Amino acid sequence: AQSVSQHNHHVILSEAASLELGCNYSYGGTVNLFWYVQYPGQHLQLLLKYFSGDPLVKGIKGFEAEFIKSKFSFNLRKPSVQWSDTAEYFCAFPPGGSYIPTFGRGTSLIVHP
Amino acid sequence: GAGVSQSPSNKVTEKGKDVELRCDPISGHTALYWYRQSLGQGLEFLIYFQGNSAPDKSGLPSDRFSAERTGGSVSTLTIQRTQQEDSAVYLCASSRNGGSLGNTGELFFGEGSRLTVL
Numbered sequence: 001a002q003s004v005s006q007h008n009h010h011v012i013l014s015e016a017a018s019l020e021l022g023c024n025y026s027y028g029g030t031v032n033l034f035w036y037v038q039y040p041g042q043h044l045q046l047l048l049k050y051f052s053g054d055p056l057v058k059g060i061k062g063f064e065a066e067f068i069k070s071k072f073s074f075n076l077r078k079p080s081v082q083w084s085d086t087a088e089y090f091c092a093f094p095p096g097g098s099y100i101p102t103f104g105r106g107t108s109l110i111v112h113p
Numbered sequence: 114g115a116g117v118s119q120s121p122s123n124k125v126t127e128k129g130k131d132v133e134l135r136c137d138p139i140s141g142h143t144a145l146y147w148y149r150q151s152l153g154q155g156l157e158f159l160i161y162f163q164g165n166s167a168p169d170k171s172g173l174p175s176d177r178f179s180a181e182r183t184g185g186s187v188s189t190l191t192i193q194r195t196q197q198e199d200s201a202v203y204l205c206a207s208s209r210n211g212g213s214l215g216n217t218g219e220l221f222f223g224e225g226s227r228l229t230v231l
Contacts, residue, residue, distance in 0.1 A: 006155075034219075043116075044204070044222040090155065099144070100169065101220060103156035 002027045002095035006104035014112050021076040021107050023091035033074040038088040083113045117223035125229045134190045134226045138207030151201040195230045202227045
């Protein structure tokens with residue numbers, strides 16, 4: 001079955017630490033990939049997306065993600081996190097031919113000041 | 114408003130009662146989605162509407178759940194005879210062109226309706 005998995009469910013970091021959140025999907029065809037973020041008390045919003053082209057995509061607030069097709073991965077990175085990055089992060093993809101994004105379980109990130 | 118609007122934001126009900134949750138999508142968005150977010154779980158797909166096409170109901174967990182979308186705009190999710198396991202945050206999202214194969218584009222989410230069944 002087509003699915004997406006996030007390996008880190010809870011991450012705790014200090015400010016200025018580097019961040020990498022894992023995301024793997026299971027589908028052999030063309031994929032579009034997304035990272036969404038949900039800040040405390042706010043609605044889910046798009047952080048970044050990959051459709052085609054450069055596998056390294058830049059998003060808002062200094063986030064980036066790299067699509068590695070051979071590893072079926074789309075990991076989210078940020079070189080130096082801030083307290084305001086405390087949020088829930090979700091990886092998502094609509095399996096090829098589908099119009100319904102499948103979401104991962106999410107990763108809760110807490111950044112200590 | 115400019116965003117997806119959901120109501121009520123919070124709903125507490127007794128087991129066995131029916132509840133209705135409302136979603137007003139962004140104007141002009143043809144695709145509308147309902148997801149459920151339970152504590153410690155990801156987003157669970159419930160139902161999808163695209164224009165005037167028949168909805169994709171493949172995610173509805175039981176026949177107690179139903180949804181409709183009137184006039185291609187506002188949607189109502191109805192849960193009949195609520196159970197405690199229905200407690201969750203119900204999220205609505207809309208999208209500009211959900212019908213394109215492999216190209217759903219960005220989903221715009223509402224703030225959700227938190228349902229608590231006692």
